[in-house]
Amino acid sequence: MRLSYPADIKVIQVPCTGRVDIIHLLNAIEDGADGVYVAGCLEGECHYREGNLKARRKVTYVKKVLTDLGIEPERVEMYNLSSAQGARFAEIANEMAEKIKTLGPTPLAKDSAA
Amino acid sequence: MSELKSGSNLEKVLAAGHFAFTGECGPPKGANVEHLVEKFQHLKGNVDCVNMTDNQTAVVRMSSMAGSALMVNEGLEPNFQMVCRDRNRLAMMSDILGAYALGVRNMLCLSGDHQTFGNHPEAKNVHCIDSMQLIAMVKKMRDEGKFLNDEDIDVPPKMFIGAACNPFADPYEFRPYRLANKIEAGADFIQTQCIFNMEKFRDFMSKVVDMGLHEKCYILAGVTPMKNAGMANFMKKFVPGMDIPDELIKRLKGVEKKDQAEEGIKFALEQVEEFKEMEGVAGVHMMAIEWEHKVPEIAERAGVLPRPVID
Amino acid sequence: MIVADRKPIEELLGMVEDCKKILVVGCKGCVTVCNVGGLKEVEVLAATMKIARKKAGNPLEIAEHVLERQCDREYVSQLGEEVNDYDAVLSMACGVGPQFLSEMYKEQSFFPAVNTTFFGGATQHGVWEERCAGCGTCGIHMFGGLCPIARCAKSLLHGPCGGSSNGICEVNKETECIWDSIVKKKMEAGQLEDLLGVKNFKSWKTARDGGPRRSIREELVQGNI
Numbered sequence: 001m002r003l004s005y006p007a008d009i010k011v012i013q014v015p016c017t018g019r020v021d022i023i024h025l026l027n028a029i030e031d032g033a034d035g036v037y038v039a040g041c042l043e044g045e046c047h048y049r050e051g052n053l054k055a056r057r058k059v060t061y062v063k064k065v066l067t068d069l070g071i072e073p074e075r076v077e078m079y080n081l082s083s084a085q086g087a088r089f090a091e092i093a094n095e096m097a098e099k100i101k102t103l104g105p106t107p108l109a110k111d112s113a114a
Numbered sequence: 115m116s117e118l119k120s121g122s123n124l125e126k127v128l129a130a131g132h133f134a135f136t137g138e139c140g141p142p143k144g145a146n147v148e149h150l151v152e153k154f155q156h157l158k159g160n161v162d163c164v165n166m167t168d169n170q171t172a173v174v175r176m177s178s179m180a181g182s183a184l185m186v187n188e189g190l191e192p193n194f195q196m197v198c199r200d201r202n203r204l205a206m207m208s209d210i211l212g213a214y215a216l217g218v219r220n221m222l223c224l225s226g227d228h229q230t231f232g233n234h235p236e237a238k239n240v241h242c243i244d245s246m247q248l249i250a251m252v253k254k255m256r257d258e259g260k261f262l263n264d265e266d267i268d269v270p271p272k273m274f275i276g277a278a279c280n281p282f283a284d285p286y287e288f289r290p291y292r293l294a295n296k297i298e299a300g301a302d303f304i305q306t307q308c309i310f311n312m313e314k315f316r317d318f319m320s321k322v323v324d325m326g327l328h329e330k331c332y333i334l335a336g337v338t339p340m341k342n343a344g345m346a347n348f349m350k351k352f353v354p355g356m357d358i359p360d361e362l363i364k365r366l367k368g369v370e371k372k373d374q375a376e377e378g379i380k381f382a383l384e385q386v387e388e389f390k391e392m393e394g395v396a397g398v399h400m401m402a403i404e405w406e407h408k409v410p411e412i413a414e415r416a417g418v419l420p421r422p423v424i425d
Numbered sequence: 426m427i428v429a430d431r432k433p434i435e436e437l438l439g440m441v442e443d444c445k446k447i448l449v450v451g452c453k454g455c456v457t458v459c460n461v462g463g464l465k466e467v468e469v470l471a472a473t474m475k476i477a478r479k480k481a482g483n484p485l486e487i488a489e490h491v492l493e494r495q496c497d498r499e500y501v502s503q504l505g506e507e508v509n510d511y512d513a514v515l516s517m518a519c520g521v522g523p524q525f526l527s528e529m530y531k532e533q534s535f536f537p538a539v540n541t542t543f544f545g546g547a548t549q550h551g552v553w554e555e556r557c558a559g560c561g562t563c564g565i566h567m568f569g570g571l572c573p574i575a576r577c578a579k580s581l582l583h584g585p586c587g588g589s590s591n592g593i594c595e596v597n598k599e600t601e602c603i604w605d606s607i608v609k610k611k612m613e614a615g616q617l618e619d620l621l622g623v624k625n626f627k628s629w630k631t632a633r634d635g636g637p638r639r640s641i642r643e644e645l646v647q648g649n650i
Contacts, residue, residue: 021465022465022469023465023468023469023472026469026472026473026476027472029476030472030475030476030479065434065469065473066476068433068434068435069434069473069476069477069480070480071476071480107480108476108479108480109479109480109482109484198579199579203626225579225581225586225587226579227588227595228578228579228588228595228596230596230597231595239578239579241579241580241581242629243626243627244579244580244581244582244583244584245581245583245586246581246582246583246623246624247582247583247623247624247626250623251626262626278587279587280587283585283586283587283588283589283590284585284589284590284591284592284602284605285585285589285592285605285608285609285612287612288585288608288612291617291620291621292583292585294621295583295620295621295622295623298621298622298623299623307587354587354588354590354595355587355588355589355590355595
């Protein structure tokens with residue numbers, strides 16, 4: 001399988017999406033990411049029982065935070081797929097990149113150091 | 115119940131063994147005395163006393179004490195309502211003395227609807243004491259001539275003490291005991307919540323009679339004539355503690371809209387007839403809400419006129 | 426524990442509108458347990474505020490600190506005079522926190538980041554309910570272990586009122602009628618007589634009504650034990 005996905009996506013590996021916390025998603029946005037998504041295992045198939053479900057709740061929370069700040073909540077998403085679904089991984093990556101392109105760059109000022 | 119406690123007209127009527135008939139009148143949302151006095155005229159001579167409500171449903175109105183005093187001036191006997199929601203014990207005792215000084219001889223002790231129902235839901239609720247304790251406090255002031263702190267009152271307020279009872283609130287099994295508690299605390303008479311579910315009320319009264327409560331206190335059955343099916347529906351849905359059977363709504367809907375008011379009055383009259391015969395019921399409290407002008411007709415058709423005059 | 430809710434972000438941003446550099450101080454006491462003002466919440470609030478200010482093109486520098494407790498001077502003092510390096514300080518503790526901080530660091534402005542609501546406990550993960558009104562004269566034992574002062578909307582000592590319906594309070598469909606529970610418990614236990622008679626008039630002197638309260642334990646004041 002020689003599947004390609006957009007080069008401007010940076011993958012951060014975690015043992016389980018249950019490890020992804022609200023603060024990680026917020027930090028990504030704060031540091032200038034145009035979007036962030038969490039790719040967890042299929043629901044019901046978490047090796048740690050419900051890590052992916054917790055991740056979804058955290059994504060939902062962050063979406064609400066962004067909404068409160070007047071930032072498009074679609075910049076943060078949760079996806080579920082299995083490690084065997086390489087094609088789906090590429091598809092999601094393209095879908096997310098496409099969505100972010102439509103939304104445009106982050107509304108956060110780039111030139112600030114803080 | 116032989117010796118008079120207050121000498122109010124209501125007390126005299128009840129003590130003489132007459133079937134009492136009391137009315138109700140809400141004070142205005144403003145200082146419109148003229149309109150209030152006009153409402154009084156419908157009630158005058160047709161009832162033994164008139165409840166003057168105290169910011170009912172937690173909506174601000176002219177004070178029940180002022181309304182009661184205006185009533186006294188018009189030669190009508192008030193039943194001064196007092197809720198625990200708006201006053202602490204200082205204000206309550208002071209208002210009881212004030213009302214008495216203005217000629218008030220009956221009062222009704224209530225908890226009061228919660229302020230979230232009213233037009234100032236941001237208000238602080240007081241509940242320094244509760245309705246049970248309010249009854250006990252008025253009794254202490256009257257019978258012992260003392261304030262709550264045991265200091266003497268120079269001229270004690272001789273009030274005929276009333277309390278409310280809602281047989282339709284939960285838990286149902288406890289309601290007769292709560293009533294007994296109010297009587298023990300000092301209630302001389304009880305006015306019940308509006309009754310629509312007659313079957314349940316019959317059962318309630320049989321329990322009350324078994325406990326002998328009717329011998330210690332006068333129980334007045336609450337009646338509200340329905341103006342139309344819409345009012346019945348509204349009360350069923352939105353007024354806390356109301357038990358409105360579907361059959362009643364069906365009955366009102368069964369007639370043409372223009373005849374629903376008459377059907378509502380007919381049901382109320384049937385109730386009054388039954389209460390006259392019901393063991394333990396000493397009278398009826400007719401709450402014709404914003405329908406005071408109908409009271410003369412209702413009283414006439416209920417066969418409770420003329421009202422007894424006792425010296 | 427003391428339960429609180431975080432203030433809306435809008436309100437917090439408004440408080441520090443004119444600031445460039447602030448400190449957010451959390452507390453490891455009650456507000457950590459009710460997930461409103463501990464380490465995690467300090468981090469999330471700081472990140473959220475920074476995002477908002479970056480978006481507005483007016484970045485805000487935020488330092489974070491979590492104290493063991495904000496209701497003890499020995500911990501509050503750990504912040505040290507460096508608190509004066511900031512334009513303002515947000516306290517994520519209950520209402521005690523911003524006051525202990527203000528009392529110790531008189532030059533600095535401290536803002537409450539949470540609304541302190543009640544004394545209660547978690548009835549399920551994420552849900553806290555009021556249990557105590559701190560009235561200063563506890564009589565829970567008289568009511569089957571359930572406090573009507575805190576849990577009845579009218580603080581009745583002789584309930585339930587006429588608005589009790591199917592175990593639900595008239596004020597709110599989400600609220601149980603505590604008097605329904607008290608009565609049922611007493612009836613089941615055959616202790617109905619406990620609810621009869623007129624209870625003593627409650628003295629509110631020991632509650633907030635008597636003025637701000639103070640608790641003194643001589644043996645500790647003297648430092649002997």
